[in-house]
Amino acid sequence: MVEIPKSHPRRNSLLSRKMIVEATKKGLLADSAMIAHGRGEAFDYLLGEKTSNSARLAIKESAARLVSSKNPVISINGNTAVLAGKSLIRVAAVLNCPIEINIYYRTDERINNIYSLLEEEKKILCQENAPKNWKGDWKSAIMSVEILGKENDGRIDGLEGPRSICSANGIQKADVILVPLEDGDRCEALVSLGKQVLVVDLNPLSRTAKMATVTIVDEISRAAKLILEEVIENDLRPTEWNNDEILIQALEVIANNVKA
Amino acid sequence: MVEIPKSHPRRNSLLSRKMIVEATKKGLLADSAMIAHGRGEAFDYLLGEKTSNSARLAIKESAARLVSSKNPVISINGNTAVLAGKSLIRVAAVLNCPIEINIYYRTDERINNIYSLLEEEKKILCQENAPKNWKGDWKSAIMSVEILGKENDGRIDGLEGPRSICSANGIQKADVILVPLEDGDRCEALVSLGKQVLVVDLNPLSRTAKMATVTIVDEISRAAKLILEEVIENDLRPTEWNNDEILIQALEVIANNVKA
Numbered sequence: 289m290v291e292i293p294k295s296h297p298r299r300n301s302l303l304s305r306k307m308i309v310e311a312t313k314k315g316l317l318a319d320s321a322m323i324a325h326g327r328g329e330a331f332d333y334l335l336g337e338k339t340s341n342s343a344r345l346a347i348k349e350s351a352a353r354l355v356s357s358k359n360p361v362i363s364i365n366g367n368t369a370v371l372a373g374k375s376l377i378r379v380a381a382v383l384n385c386p387i388e389i390n391i392y393y394r395t396d397e398r399i400n401n402i403y404s405l406l407e408e409e410k411k412i413l414c415q416e417n418a419p420k421n422w423k424g425d426w427k428s429a430i431m432s433v434e435i436l437g438k439e440n441d442g443r444i445d446g447l448e449g450p451r452s453i454c455s456a457n458g459i460q461k462a463d464v465i466l467v468p469l470e471d472g473d474r475c476e477a478l479v480s481l482g483k484q485v486l487v488v489d490l491n492p493l494s495r496t497a498k499m500a501t502v503t504i505v506d507e508i509s510r511a512a513k514l515i516l517e518e519v520i521e522n523d524l525r526p527t528e529w530n531n532d533e534i535l536i537q538a539l540e541v542i543a544n545n546v547k548a
Numbered sequence: 549m550v551e552i553p554k555s556h557p558r559r560n561s562l563l564s565r566k567m568i569v570e571a572t573k574k575g576l577l578a579d580s581a582m583i584a585h586g587r588g589e590a591f592d593y594l595l596g597e598k599t600s601n602s603a604r605l606a607i608k609e610s611a612a613r614l615v616s617s618k619n620p621v622i623s624i625n626g627n628t629a630v631l632a633g634k635s636l637i638r639v640a641a642v643l644n645c646p647i648e649i650n651i652y653y654r655t656d657e658r659i660n661n662i663y664s665l666l667e668e669e670k671k672i673l674c675q676e677n678a679p680k681n682w683k684g685d686w687k688s689a690i691m692s693v694e695i696l697g698k699e700n701d702g703r704i705d706g707l708e709g710p711r712s713i714c715s716a717n718g719i720q721k722a723d724v725i726l727v728p729l730e731d732g733d734r735c736e737a738l739v740s741l742g743k744q745v746l747v748v749d750l751n752p753l754s755r756t757a758k759m760a761t762v763t764i765v766d767e768i769s770r771a772a773k774l775i776l777e778e779v780i781e782n783d784l785r786p787t788e789w790n791n792d793e794i795l796i797q798a799l800e801v802i803a804n805n806v807k808a
Contacts, residue, residue: 309579319569326586330751491590493806539806546799
């Protein structure tokens with residue numbers, strides 16, 4: 289693929305696309321990951337490729353729930369690992385919680401590839417300065433982020449087959465799950481188990497968006513950076529949350545952008 | 549990929565996705581073809597996955613212009629060949645015009661693969677009955693559809709590099725071009741040459757959609773079947789066409805579908 293000029297108005301979108309194409313070649317992603325990414329591109333285009341005010345509210349609410357959680361976990365699939373792996377490792381370091389690799393079309397090979405990617409990224413993140421306003425030993429916080437997902441020792445009740453597999457110390461134990469780009473069935477099952485499910489989904493009409501406890505209608509790499517800022521703030525409290533209202537606001541953003 | 553139940557409400561969309569994934573594995577499509585397909589899926593979802601009244605008008609107008617044309621050509625890229633190759637060969641048979649393979653990331657290998665696919669499909673189409681209301685020798689009409697695109701003997705003035713290559717007897721000579729899923733630069737160059745450019749594009753905000761003479765905002769496999777019906781009708785005359793108005797109507801369909 290050709291170099292993308294720094295001045296290109298859609299540079300971030302094109303860079304993300306390039307990352308997904310390259311990760312597919314490296315065996316990190318399932319066949320249909322590029323199609324899912326393309327769907328996301330279209331919704332993001334209609335959202336103006338920026339974080340809306342209502343997405344910002346959902347990010348604050350998600351951060352509040354993660355910070356207040358007893359056993360939070362961040363569930364990551366292939367596309368999320370590629371687009372926002374580093375940011376989400378930082379979030380896990382601040383929260384002192386594990387990351388669980390949980391992919392829809394489960395193969396050991398892809399789980400191992402994503403695991404290697406995230407462990408590599410931890411090594412890189414150790415070298416950086418701690419995020420602004422965060423106090424503590426950043427290297428040790430990063431290195432203590434456990435990457436779960438290879439164990440197969442947990443189950444999500446209410447699902448059948450490979451999709452029910454999870455980690456006992458991760459999703460199974462968690463009370464609050466941040467799970468970007470989740471599928472509708474699994475989102476529904478997790479909510480039925482009484483867990484708080486915080487999703488990042490660019491389609492405000494998707495079943496996942498409608499089922500979740502809190503839906504962040506935003507692109508995952510943008511959202512993950514903002515979640516990091518908010519969990520560092522750390523003075524947030526969960527509110528009475530009306531998720532339907534937030535979806536309506538996301539739809540209004542799209543409707544306004546297609547207004548002729 | 550798993551079998552898609554006949555009763556699935558989004559069966560056609562899932563079947564198309566499967567065709568694109570399989571064609572990618574066979575080397576018919578560029579890396580980013582699946583991403584482009586995903587973008588299309590999202591827009592089609594927002595259009596309700598059906599042909600709108602305004603798209604139907606654009607299909608009628610396009611058919612009228614193809615029928616009235618002196619030298620029509622149908623330009624086909626990889627995704628179009630996979631999703632609507634058969635229907636467009638039928639359209640070319642009715643119009644007695646060539647098809648030109650013209651792909652964005654041009655490689656001889658992919659042009660040859662698409663060529664083989666279309667020649668195979670011609671052999672299959674020879675065996676079928678002529679379409680309803682069409683009179684003549686169907687087998688001979690199908691077999692006389694010339695598949696251009698390997699020659700490299702024409703140029704699109706105003707473009708640089710591989711994207712300027714076309715066939716002298718196809719796009720270069722044509723007065724009317726039906727070109728589904730075209731990129732913005734090439735659409736603009738073709739319009740600048742005084743050609744009528746009829747596009748099929750699910751994104752009514754794209755540069756291609758805005759540049760074209762007539763924009764059919766519809767999914768290519770649905771649109772191609774309807775174009776076939778209309779060119780067989782054959783009693784159409786081109787009108788004074790307001791393409792901006794048709795794009796506004798497409799945007800209104802999306803806006804209504806996202807209305808909360």
